[in-house]
Amino acid sequence: MAPSGTRRSSYSRRAQYNLFTGYIIAGIGALIGAVLLGLSFFQPSFFGGPRSAAQDAVSPATETAATVRTSSKSLWDSISGYYRAGSKNAELKREMELARIRLEEAEAVRQENVRLKGLLDLQDQERTPVAVARLIGSTASSTRRFAYVGAGEDDGVAVGMPVRSPRGVVGRILETGSDSSRVLLLTDSESVLPVRRAGDEVVAFAEGRGDSLLRIKLINLGINPLAVGDLFVTSGAGGYYPPGIAVAIVTELTDDGGVARIVSDPAATDFVAIEPIFEPDAASGATTPVEEELTD
Amino acid sequence: MERMEPRARSDAYGSRINRSHSPLLANVIPWLSILLGSLLPVFALAAALPMVPPLGFLTLLAWRLVRPGLLPVWAGFPLGLFDDLFSGQPFGFAILLWSMTMLVIEFVELRLPWRAFWQDWFTAGLLVVVYLLAGWLLSGATPTLPALVALIPQLLMSVLMFPIVARIVARFDRLRLMRWKRV
Numbered sequence: 001m002a003p004s005g006t007r008r009s010s011y012s013r014r015a016q017y018n019l020f021t022g023y024i025i026a027g028i029g030a031l032i033g034a035v036l037l038g039l040s041f042f043q044p045s046f047f048g049g050p051r052s053a054a055q056d057a058v059s060p061a062t063e064t065a066a067t068v069r070t071s072s073k074s075l076w077d078s079i080s081g082y083y084r085a086g087s088k089n090a091e092l093k094r095e096m097e098l099a100r101i102r103l104e105e106a107e108a109v110r111q112e113n114v115r116l117k118g119l120l121d122l123q124d125q126e127r128t129p130v131a132v133a134r135l136i137g138s139t140a141s142s143t144r145r146f147a148y149v150g151a152g153e154d155d156g157v158a159v160g161m162p163v164r165s166p167r168g169v170v171g172r173i174l175e176t177g178s179d180s181s182r183v184l185l186l187t188d189s190e191s192v193l194p195v196r197r198a199g200d201e202v203v204a205f206a207e208g209r210g211d212s213l214l215r216i217k218l219i220n221l222g223i224n225p226l227a228v229g230d231l232f233v234t235s236g237a238g239g240y241y242p243p244g245i246a247v248a249i250v251t252e253l254t255d256d257g258g259v260a261r262i263v264s265d266p267a268a269t270d271f272v273a274i275e276p277i278f279e280p281d282a283a284s285g286a287t288t289p290v291e292e293e294l295t296d
Numbered sequence: 297m298e299r300m301e302p303r304a305r306s307d308a309y310g311s312r313i314n315r316s317h318s319p320l321l322a323n324v325i326p327w328l329s330i331l332l333g334s335l336l337p338v339f340a341l342a343a344a345l346p347m348v349p350p351l352g353f354l355t356l357l358a359w360r361l362v363r364p365g366l367l368p369v370w371a372g373f374p375l376g377l378f379d380d381l382f383s384g385q386p387f388g389f390a391i392l393l394w395s396m397t398m399l400v401i402e403f404v405e406l407r408l409p410w411r412a413f414w415q416d417w418f419t420a421g422l423l424v425v426v427y428l429l430a431g432w433l434l435s436g437a438t439p440t441l442p443a444l445v446a447l448i449p450q451l452l453m454s455v456l457m458f459p460i461v462a463r464i465v466a467r468f469d470r471l472r473l474m475r476w477k478r479v
Contacts (some may be wrong), residue, residue, distance in 0.1 A: 139384025210443030259443025
């Protein structure tokens with residue numbers, strides 16, 4: 001559609017001034033935007049307040065949408081479950097029998113663990129989650145991978161707490177509002193997580209690449225010991241995440257490690273648990289600059 | 297008796313007799329629809345890839361190109377401010393980019409006052425591509441090559457989505473000028 005005739009403001013002084021002021025305001029707006037952008041580069045949490053307030057305001061709506069979405073998904077699952085139900089059933093029964101045997105074995109190992117730990121005077125504390133909530137939204141159109149979770153400061157959630165699903169690590173809390181918080185997902189390109197290979201002590205960093213995969217960077221360079229299909233779990237280093245939670249499975253090998261796919265895809269996740277920081281002392285020590293530690 | 301042409305009493309915006317436009321709706325609908333567009337991607341699945349087109353930006357472009365002269369040049373500032381609250385980009389990104397976009401379209405329009413839909417689509421496509429690439433570059437994280445590759449589906453989807461958004465905006469525009477008010 002062609003612009004209406006209002007652009008040519010003819011001889012009307014008022015119309016001319018209006019048009020001119022419009023340009024000026026637009027230019028100033030762009031400048032303010034540039035300044036704010038610069039500010040948020042140096043201080044990313046500077047505008048966290050208005051952001052979490054806005055997220056709190058829409059969280060009732062997003063919560064409802066998330067509920068509807070997950071229930072419709074489970075409806076689809078139950079329909080598709082009827083497809084080839086007989087053969088699936090037989091296969092599941094076989095798997096179930098094997099799993100029962102493995103479970104008994106695991107129980108024996110657990111009892112032995114308890115006995116040995118008792119001998120060594122080690123104590124295990126039961127870790128209870130701070131809150132259990134739904135993933136209620138995400139920044140679906142941005143390059144950054146954030147999700148929103150329906151629990152905030154009112155539920156005791158604090159910045160840095162690990163977020164996990166029944167399958168594995170999802171991410172950690174970045175900003176908190178009063179009843180919603182922002183989660184930095186593992187796949188975000190700013191996320192780094194210390195991991196180790198399940199079963200041995202090959203330690204590495206899992207960095208988000210921003211394209212739904214993680215980059216496994218081995219700490220000890222040399223011959224790459226990884227193989228496709230290796231499972232990586234959290235190592236507990238850094239103090240944020242408790243050790244032994246599943247993170248990613250290697251799908252491709254590179255020179256300094258590999259590329260891995262996350263175990264707990266946030267898109268397939270309904271409820272998540274927000275857990276307390278594993279070792280708060282270690283976590284705060286990791287963020288303290290070296291100079292301060294020296295003078296202490 | 298001579299019958300009147302039935303359509304003479306009404307047009308696309310409803311009956312012309314005893315009805316008039318609602319000034320509230322006529323002014324509010326463009327702004328509200330853009331705000332809604334900024335908000336909608338939040339409802340999407342927490343996917344591991346950026347998949348949803350920047351709907352707020354697309355709606356802004358569509359209003360600006362389908363209905364020139366309706367949104368003031370400075371509309372990018374307040375609307376971008378709202379978008380920044382939800383988009384996940386660093387604060388100030390949408391304020392800057394949306395304001396720039398409005399200015400750029402203004403200058404394009406000075407050169408090409410008469411355009412067909414194809415030129416509009418081309419302009420919008422180009423601007424969306426620049427917007428998403430700037431989003432990758434200025435995301436607050438280190439821009440990585442895999443993230444750029446992961447952007448491609450979203451880029452394609454956004455460019456292909458523009459005609460649909462433009463049609464929806466045209467529908468909104470009809471709704472905007474519907475004669476609701478009883479005189």
